Amino acid sequence: MEPTDPLYLHPAESTHPMVVDIKLLGIENYLEWKRQMEIAICSKRKLGFLTGVVKRPTDDPLRADTGIHKSIKNYVLYTKTANEIWDYLQKHFSASNGARKFRLNKELEDLEQDEKSICEYFTELRILWQNLEIMTDWPPVTQVTPEINAWLDAQLKEQEERKLFQFLNGL
Incomplete structure (x- = not known):
């Protein structure tokens, strides 16, 4: 697989879930959580999966629950793509406060x-x-x-x- 392919995982990268400093609790910390997630995901060159530009292969199970408090995790449990989770969280927690x-x-x-x-x-x-x-x-x-x-x-x-x-x- 070419290093420019969005599915490429560099040998130095771990297959373990990404860790961010804070867990998403709701509207009170959504923007800070979102920014940390964007930075972490951009550093792995995978932001396209969240924005929907890059589609997840259909044979790959979704494991995108890192950094979300368990009370919120249940709302996104049955979504099919990282983009659906990202859009759901944005819609519910980024409203201008x-x-x-x-x-x-x-x-x-x-x-x-x-x-x-x-x-x-x-x-x-x-x-x-x-x-x-x-x-x-x-x-x-x-x-x-x-x-x-x-x-x-x-x-x-x-x-x-x-x-x-x-x-x-x-x-």
């Missing part, structure tokens, strides 16, 4: 350096920014034009400026 966004924004507003080093303070800010960023559901850009590039550049500049002001406000 206004209360969580509010809490994260409030934490950003209240965060101050106090006795922390600049590095510790910035790390706390960055974690909050990243949590808010993954909760934002931007539509995919399918065609890039000069106008879209200019708009994206302006958005990025505004976002970086806002982060700078938040950083400076907490010093």
Whole structure:
């Protein structure tokens, strides 16, 4: 089998289930769990199975229950593909959570350096920014034009400026 084949398993890779740091408990930690799973699965070059781009061979039994709390595992027990599990979890746990966004924004507003080093303070800010960023559901850009590039550049500049002001406000 060619190393570029999505079914290829490198000799250094284990056939044991992948381990992530956290178990999916529900909406409260879905985004963090999802990101850890994406990183772990991308590192093995298998994300296509979750997104549905790569189809699982019909003679391969599904064993995709790693990192899911047993109370949630029962809901995905009878799904046929990793993509079905991924889509189910996304549908049920990734809904925009206004209360969580509010809490994260409030934490950003209240965060101050106090006795922390600049590095510790910035790390706390960055974690909050990243949590808010993954909760934002931007539509995919399918065609890039000069106008879209200019708009994206302006958005990025505004976002970086806002982060700078938040950083400076907490010093």
